[in-house]
Amino acid sequence: MQIKVEDPPKIVLKGTPREIGLEHGRQLRQHIHRQLDVYEEMFQYTANMSWDAVRGLAEEFRVASEQNTPDIYAEMQGIAEATGRDILDIVALNCRSEISMGSFSDGCTSLSWKKDDARVLAQNWDWTGMVKENIALMSIEQVGKPKIYMVTEAGIVGKIGFNSSGVGVCLNAIKAHPCISSKVPIHMALRLCLESTSVENAVQAIASLGGIATSAHILVADSTTSLGLELSPLGDVHLRENESGIITHANYFLKNRHVVEPNWAPSSPIRQDRIDQLTSEMVREGIQGDSLTPSLLRETIFSDTSNAPNSICACYEDLNKHRTIRSITLFNIVMILQAYSPEAEVVIGQPGTTEAHSVIKMPWN
Numbered sequence: 272m273q274i275k276v277e278d279p280p281k282i283v284l285k286g287t288p289r290e291i292g293l294e295h296g297r298q299l300r301q302h303i304h305r306q307l308d309v310y311e312e313m314f315q316y317t318a319n320m321s322w323d324a325v326r327g328l329a330e331e332f333r334v335a336s337e338q339n340t341p342d343i344y345a346e347m348q349g350i351a352e353a354t355g356r357d358i359l360d361i362v363a364l365n366c367r368s369e370i371s372m373g374s375f376s377d378g379c380t381s382l383s384w385k386k387d388d389a390r391v392l393a394q395n396w397d398w399t400g401m402v403k404e405n406i407a408l409m410s411i412e413q414v415g416k417p418k419i420y421m422v423t424e425a426g427i428v429g430k431i432g433f434n435s436s437g438v439g440v441c442l443n444a445i446k447a448h449p450c451i452s453s454k455v456p457i458h459m460a461l462r463l464c465l466e467s468t469s470v471e472n473a474v475q476a477i478a479s480l481g482g483i484a485t486s487a488h489i490l491v492a493d494s495t496t497s498l499g500l501e502l503s504p505l506g507d508v509h510l511r512e513n514e515s516g517i518i519t520h521a522n523y524f525l526k527n528r529h530v531v532e533p534n535w536a537p538s539s540p541i542r543q544d545r546i547d548q549l550t551s552e553m554v555r556e557g558i559q560g561d562s563l564t565p566s567l568l569r570e571t572i573f574s575d576t577s578n579a580p581n582s583i584c585a586c587y588e589d590l591n592k593h594r595t596i597r598s599i600t601l602f603n604i605v606m607i608l609q610a611y612s613p614e615a616e617v618v619i620g621q622p623g624t625t626e627a628h629s630v631i632k633m634p635w636n
Contacts, residue, residue: 277404278619279422281635285412288342292349295409295426300354302405302425307360309401310367313595318371322363328370329363331452332484336362336459339480343459346428354426364426366456368444369485378522378598380542380583381441381490382550382572383497385516386563386607390492393565393605394441395573395622396422396431397585397598406601406619410634419465420633422604422617429462431604432633436468436493437613439606443488443520447530451504454484460502464489470496474509482507486530488520494610501527515554519546538581545577565605565616565630573603574623586621 282298284291296303314320337344347365351358363370381394402424409432411419421432433439440461455463460477467473470493477483483502490499499510499518506529510518522539524532549572558567575583588597603622606615615633 278629278631279406279408281408281410283410283412288345288413289349291411291413292346292351293353294349295346295428296350296353299405299407299425302407303350303354303356303361303364306364306402306405306424306426307356309399309405309595310364313399313401314371316593316595325363325370326357326359328452329359329366332366332369332456333359333362335453336456339455340459340463343428343462350426350428361426365428365458366484368457368487369450369452378536378538378542378585379441379443380546380573381443381488381520382546382568383441383490383492383499383512383518384550384563385497385512387560389494389607389609390439390497391563391568391605392433392439392441392490392492392497392608393568393573393603394431394443394490395584395600395603397600399595399597400588400599400601401594403601408617408631408633408635413466416466417468418634420615421465422602427458429458429460429465431461432465433606433608433613433615434465434467435613437608437610438464438467438469438473438491438493439608439613439615440464440473441490441604443490443522445486445488445501445503445522445524445532446536447486447503447524447532449504449530450485452484454481454504456484457487457489460487461489464491469493470498474498474500477502486524486527486532488522488524490518490520492608494608494613499525501525503527503530505529515550517550517554519543519550521546538578541578541581542583545575545583546572549575565607568605569603569618569622573605574621584621584623
């Protein structure tokens with residue numbers, strides 16, 4: 272089943288953290304309420320947790336976020352105020368990966384590739400189709416920080432995108448225990464990266480707060496380098512570019528052995544092998560420099576349906592699964608991270624299908 276999605280809203284946010292949160296909440300009020308409904312149902316089905324129980328766990332993250340990342344916390348307070356929801360609802364939304372403790376299921380595939388004096392950073396984002404109406408494109412402008420452009424879920428303060436300094440991030444979910452609530456949640460770690468001026472600065476920003484609360488892979492790049500951050504509360508491993516200037520990743524750790532990871536996503540090694548195969552073929556064909564375009568990557572890699580349903584492009588839902596865990600490709604993003612003029616192209620829906628809408632350029636303003 273293919274999902275057709277209207278182009279998401281483009282939200283322009285600027286000011287103090289509270290002002291940014293208030294405007295976020297005002298413009299996406301309806302979307303945020305829908306998101307909370309989605310995750311209430313998802314927690315109930317996947318983890319047998321009531322929303323009251325979710326909020327109870329969110330209190331631990333609220334306390335840590337207020338202390339560790341006060342600006343991000345103030346932004347979440349603004350979202351809560353503008354939407355008429357309690358702060359714990361918004362914290363729960365932003366810490367859903369940590370609170371779920373690996374109960375959710377997704378299947379993203381990410382890539383970075385050296386391109387002359389730049390880096391190409393790209394991924395398909397696969398998640399439940401229930402959130403398709405709540406995706407938003409955001410620009411965020413803050414005093415003393417790079418301007419952010421990201422694709423996110425309504426109400427979530429940090430996700431996939433890049434900034435005016437040419438720093439970009441992609442995300443692959445990883446399921447592994449433990450979770451330590453005093454550390455930085457995934458989506459807040461992504462926001463810290465998006466507020467950074469270099470890959471090195473992003474790595475330091477997360478480390479300075481004690482590291483990440485639960486396991487994840489963040490692929491971070493700027494114009495000069497890429498790093499695959501295999502992060503866990505018990506220790507990190509950084510993946511470097513191979514001899515062709517490439518890093519690829521799916522939803523399992525390639526080298527991090529600090530945590531024990533269950534075999535939760537059968538598609539993940541299949542997608543990893545496939546993207547490695549496709550990039551190797553492109554290298555042998557001499558693809559590099561100006562030929563390494565967003566459209567080429569969409570056509571050759573991110574629209575690939577080989578091994579379906581365990582494919583890079585998840586082009587239909589498994590109707591035998593509960594609707595909260597039917598994973599499908601909801602968007603593709605390809606970023607060109609040049610030092611002075613970073614840009615991206617986003618396709619909503621499955622790239623390479625007639626259901627996907629036109630290419631959205633970022634920045635748009």
